[in-house]
Amino acid sequence: MKAPLSWLKDYVDIDVTAEELEKKLFDCGFEVEELIDLGKDISGVVVGEVLECEPVEGTHLSVCKVDCGKHGTFQICCGADNVKKGIKAPCALVGATVYATAKDHVTIEGVMTIKKGKLRGIESDGMLCSGAELGVNGDMFEGGDYCGLLILPNDCKNGEDVKPVLGLDDCIFDISVTANRPDCQSILGIAREVAAALNKPVKEPDYTYTAVSGKYENIKISDLAPELCPRYIGHYVSDVKIAPSPRWLKKKLALCGLRSISNVVDITNFVLLEMGQPMHAFDLRTLDGREIVVRRAKKGEKITTLDGNEFELNSENLVICDGKKPSALAGVMGGLDSEIKNDTKEVLFESAKFARDSVRKTARALGQHTDSSAIFEKGVNEYTTEKAMCRALHLIEELKCGTVTNLHVDVTTQYSNLTEKQMTVSIKKINALLGIEIPVTKITEILKNLNFKVNVNGDKMTLTVPPYREDIDGYPDIAEEIIRFYGYDNIQGTFLHSASITNGGFNDEQKAENKLKRILVGKGLYEISTYSFYSQKDLDTLHFASEANERKAIRILNPISEDLSIMRTTLAPSMINVIVRNLRRGNMNGKLFELAKVYIPEELPIKSFPEEKQRLCIGAWGEHRFFAVKGICESVASAFNTAFEYEPFEKPFLHPGMTAKITCDGEYIGYLGVLAPTVAEELALDRPVAIAELDYDKLTKHAKQFKYAPIPKHAEITRDLALVCGSDITCGQITKEIYAACKYVSEVKLFDVYVGAQIGENKKSMAFNVKFTPKDEPIDDRIDSFVKKILNNLKFKLNIELR
Amino acid sequence: MDVQDKIKKIEEQIEDTVKDIKTSKTLQEMKMRFLGKTGEISALLKNMRDVPPEQRPAMGKLLNALRQWTEEKFDSIESRLKELELKKRYSEEKIDVTMPAEISDDGAYHPNTLIRNELISIFSGMGFEIFEGPEIENDYYNFTALNTPKDHPARDMQDTFYLAEDLLLRTQTSAGQIRVMENKKPPIKILSPGKVYRSDDDATHSPMFSQMEGLVVDKGITLCDLKGMLDEFAKKIFGGGVKTRLRPSYFPFTEPSVEVDVSCFECGGNGCRLCKGTGWIEVLGAGMVNRRVLEGCGIDPDEYTGFAFGMGIERIAMLKYGINNMKLLFEGDTRFLKQFKD
Known part of the structure; x- marks a missing residue:
């Protein structure tokens, strides 16, 4: 929201500097994002009178004597076509700063400093300036658009600084307005806050006009969509004379970045800026049947808006129609047909309240975002809707651009709400919420400054809420109004002196998670965090089949881009992306983990909350390979005091001979493997990558409490067994059979694998270290029988011999 | 012989x-x-x-x-x-004791985890429990119950990712507060950390980031209590000399609402690059829980009051560690990750 200081001064006697005002606004909740000093780039430019002006033969130049009052008289060479003796123009003295313009004399290309110089050998001590060189356009100052000199009025004093003359001593507050204060999307709204902050009254704008009665042909307005248009006011202005706006009006619009168009259109724009109520002016002769119908558009109905774009509409779009066709997109933009033209004679002014959601939807759907739609989306109040019409009619009168008739149609609907809001609040409760005691006199002063009607009766305070403050809802809102002007500095920290004691801290699941992370970090892994969404392309990269479960992912209806368009069902693509990025950046080795959610829908498209499951993904590359990742998995199992089993497995993106399924107590927990050479090649990876993904939620269900077991009374005994088996027999199979054969076996460790001619073709030797733990009795004398049993079992089940 | x-x-x-x-x-x-x-x-x-x-x-x-x-x-x-x-x-x-050590490389927590755990330890010491709600929410928990009905202008403050008509990626961890208040009666002191999502993507915004929301509901809770707790928080996380400042703001689910700034811990409030010369750094939003929110959860707003505060974990991490681009947090570059020590 842009509010020029000079405009605010129309309503409030501001006797503080712009910087002081910025601070006051900040303190009461209006952060000034930028304080724009209009003349910040201009310095050393004064009023100069051309005393003499002689053309330089053979050039377009003139050599002038310019009287700059107290600064002296200078010889200045000037190339403008409108320079002549007797005029006054801005004169940039040597050392002055002005804008450098491009060849077109309009486009500003930067700031330049004026130096003493020579043009065609003639000395020039300064420069006479155009509007563009000072950043002034024709709306800001008469003649500002001319590419020659900016001619100043004759009553300017020679040598006087031109900034006040041109309005460049002004500044503009670019204020961020919170969503609860649509009333402050206007200069007047900001002025009301400024007045309250400065403890001064607000001079309201003049809303008066005299309606002229006459025999006017009636105008019919009907509202067929009251839920989208709770209030519609139309007023008929006759004998319209379209003309340029007066200087003051042009200048105000220019300060807020709007171009002047014509008196009637400028009035609507002025009211929009001043009051925060978008208005519209229809050329009445184009309205079929002198009729306005507010209704939802019919499907396929078309409108061409005044910017020349044609839109096809549907019933979500609210349109303002005449007797036959749409004439405006309600709250967004007028139609081309009904726009004000130079020969417009009759105008129908519209001031209405349209539902926020409806305007937002239409503006978005059609991509038509206007000043008007922006304000309607934030919300207007009906009080202002009424006042704005009065203000516009006043301006019609003031500018003498038409006859304000007595033909006024005000359509209120059941959705209209104009009742004055009254509320009674307890001062004690307000103070209790804030935690401090604010004197009642201060409370009433603040609220009165904000235009509340206040009546205090003991603890009870009865308030009439200003009609434009639709945000005020209960006593906490009142407390906020008070404290933002009383000052948040008065809030002194206390420490929950009246609150109950509560127990805080992590619950068991969070503790387990922390422990897991602690262990992984201890093992040298870095924790990563990646986006919860990726694309089907990421799944393509990992060769997932089209019917794979991983493909059944929830789609974001409005993704930022296709790359971030589905909710992930596996963490592997994210992990591999991170590893690829690391390798491309020259990080040759690494171990990473991520503990994050995947999102598993019950059905697609989703209708109910999906399952959000925690997964643990481990990735390693470079010198850390399959068994390094397996070791990390083992640590994870041990963290939960459980054990994993591994067996050969397949995954589309993993090496078929280097992939394991991980189970825990027989339940699938996840997988572990080395990236398939095909995938690695496609990703141009030249270092091996290993990855594991575990279902963390399932894993936690297998967590076991550790139980203390008394240490055995008798010594444990170990035996080494070197076995010869078929080359396809796995370590896991043998281990399992060793355990199965003897209940005293407490640990089986592989310590050597050998393949060679001595062993025989298709055979290998595996050597195990087997530990036997006795129970109550010593087992020394039974070890040989245990070993025999084990060997028999291995022979029987797996055809394994002792080497 | x-x-x-x-x-x-x-x-x-x-x-x-x-x-x-x-x-x-x-x-x-x-x-x-x-x-x-x-x-x-x-x-x-x-x-x-x-x-x-x-x-x-x-x-x-x-x-x-x-x-x-x-x-x-x-x-x-x-x-x-x-x-x-x-x-x-x-x-x-004899060995050359100045030769390099044999090191089994340390791993490292993600900066978010470090900040998250630091915050949790600060607040759990004050009696806060931790609650983590779902990331996929419905309209009711993310908006309506937080006093942000359908056509509310505050909905425009946050660009929401939708998954279905009534399912969305939560835009704020506040959504979880409602789930707590529906199931638990005061006194309530909870902290909900978690991922949130908004349709925003540039150097200071990421479509996914983490928030930590705190909520206290009890008898006689005041704005001064909020200030006192945040003073304590700011000192613990940014250092002893840090002060807080409240200034008016707006969130639909709190009233009054405040923006909370901390005095710049880099320059001590004199103005520097980090605080853009203002001496203050915006760190979180807070306020007294809106009566309608309490009512909607079946808590009598005339008996109980409360406050809530919410902050971006990445923002705190970036401030605390001097990280200038949010993207770094999600890239997983080991040269970045290895620097963060518990």
């Missing part, structure tokens, strides 16, 4: 040989030669049988003295040798 001569001779031999003993090995050999079971001194002792009985005590004395003398002799040599050998070993085994 009589025994005394023999003793004398042995003594001489010993004196003679000890000079040449340079290693433990030769020492052992000498010991064996003289003191061993078949050694020369033992041989003399064995010869005692041939000595007339009356001379035996005197001879015994002599031989014992010899034995003792020899043992002492060898002992002293042994300790001298040990010392020498130790010296030699020390000098041989």
Whole structure:
């Protein structure tokens, strides 16, 4: 929201500097994002009178004597076509700063400093300036658009600084307005806050006009969509004379970045800026049947808006129609047909309240975002809707651009709400919420400054809420109004002196998670965090089949881009992306983990909350390979005091001979493997990558409490067994059979694998270290029988011999 | 040769040989030669049988003295040798202590985890429990119950990712508060950390980020209590000298609402690049819980009041560690990750 200081001064006697005002606004909740000093780039430019002006033969130049009052008289060479003796123009003295313009004399290309110089050998001590060189356009100052000199009025004093003359001593507050204060999307709204902050009254704008009665042909307005248009006011202005706006009006619009168009259109724009109520002016002769119908558009109905774009509409779009066709997109933009033209004679002014959601939807759907739609989306109040019409009619009168008739149609609907809001609040409760005691006199002063009607009766305070403050809802809102002007500095920290004691801290699941992370970090892994969404392309990269479960992912209806368009069902693509990025950046080795959610829908498209499951993904590359990742998995199992089993497995993106399924107590927990050479090649990876993904939620269900077991009374005994088996027999199979054969076996460790001619073709030797733990009795004398049993079992089940 | 001569001779031999003993090995050999079971001194002792009985005590004395003398002799040599050998070993085994250490690389927590855990430990000490709600929420929990009905302008403050008509990626962890308040009666002190999503993507915004929301509901909770708690929080996370400042703001689910700034911990409030010259840094939003929110959760707003505060974990991490681009947090570059120490 842009509010020029000079405009605010129309309503409030501001006797503080712009910087002081910025601070006051900040303190009461209006952060000034930028304080724009209009003349910040201009310095050393004064009023100069051309005393003499002689053309330089053979050039377009003139050599002038310019009287700059107290600064002296200078010889200045000037190339403008409108320079002549007797005029006054801005004169940039040597050392002055002005804008450098491009060849077109309009486009500003930067700031330049004026130096003493020579043009065609003639000395020039300064420069006479155009509007563009000072950043002034024709709306800001008469003649500002001319590419020659900016001619100043004759009553300017020679040598006087031109900034006040041109309005460049002004500044503009670019204020961020919170969503609860649509009333402050206007200069007047900001002025009301400024007045309250400065403890001064607000001079309201003049809303008066005299309606002229006459025999006017009636105008019919009907509202067929009251839920989208709770209030519609139309007023008929006759004998319209379209003309340029007066200087003051042009200048105000220019300060807020709007171009002047014509008196009637400028009035609507002025009211929009001043009051925060978008208005519209229809050329009445184009309205079929002198009729306005507010209704939802019919499907396929078309409108061409005044910017020349044609839109096809549907019933979500609210349109303002005449007797036959749409004439405006309600709250967004007028139609081309009904726009004000130079020969417009009759105008129908519209001031209405349209539902926020409806305007937002239409503006978005059609991509038509206007000043008007922006304000309607934030919300207007009906009080202002009424006042704005009065203000516009006043301006019609003031500018003498038409006859304000007595033909006024005000359509209120059941959705209209104009009742004055009254509320009674307890001062004690307000103070209790804030935690401090604010004197009642201060409370009433603040609220009165904000235009509340206040009546205090003991603890009870009865308030009439200003009609434009639709945000005020209960006593906490009142407390906020008070404290933002009383000052948040008065809030002194206390420490929950009246609150109950509560127990805080992590619950068991969070503790387990922390422990897991602690262990992984201890093992040298870095924790990563990646986006919860990726694309089907990421799944393509990992060769997932089209019917794979991983493909059944929830789609974001409005993704930022296709790359971030589905909710992930596996963490592997994210992990591999991170590893690829690391390798491309020259990080040759690494171990990473991520503990994050995947999102598993019950059905697609989703209708109910999906399952959000925690997964643990481990990735390693470079010198850390399959068994390094397996070791990390083992640590994870041990963290939960459980054990994993591994067996050969397949995954589309993993090496078929280097992939394991991980189970825990027989339940699938996840997988572990080395990236398939095909995938690695496609990703141009030249270092091996290993990855594991575990279902963390399932894993936690297998967590076991550790139980203390008394240490055995008798010594444990170990035996080494070197076995010869078929080359396809796995370590896991043998281990399992060793355990199965003897209940005293407490640990089986592989310590050597050998393949060679001595062993025989298709055979290998595996050597195990087997530990036997006795129970109550010593087992020394039974070890040989245990070993025999084990060997028999291995022979029987797996055809394994002792080497 | 009589025994005394023999003793004398042995003594001489010993004196003679000890000079040449340079290693433990030769020492052992000498010991064996003289003191061993078949050694020369033992041989003399064995010869005692041939000595007339009356001379035996005197001879015994002599031989014992010899034995003792020899043992002492060898002992002293042994300790001298040990010392020498130790010296030699020390000098041989000497290492260059300035050579690089053998390191099993440490891993590292993600900066978000560090901040999250730090925040949790600060607030759990104040009696907060931790609650993590779902990331996929419906309209009710994310908006309506937080006093942000369908056409509310505050919905525009946050660009929401939708998954279905009524399912969305939560835009704020506040959504979880409602789930807590529906199921738990005051006193409530909860902290909900978690991922949130908004359709925003640039150097300071990421479509996914993490928030930490705090909620207190009890009898007699005031804005001063909020300020007091945040003062404590700011000191603990940014350092002792840091002050907080409240300024008016707006969130649909709190009233009054405040923006909370901390005095710049980089420059001490004098103005620097980090605080853009203002001396203050915006860190979180907060406010007194809106009555409608309490009511909607079945908590009597006339009996209970409360406050809520919410902050972006990445923002705190970026401020605290001086990270200038949010993207770094999600890239997983090991050169970035390895720097963060618990």
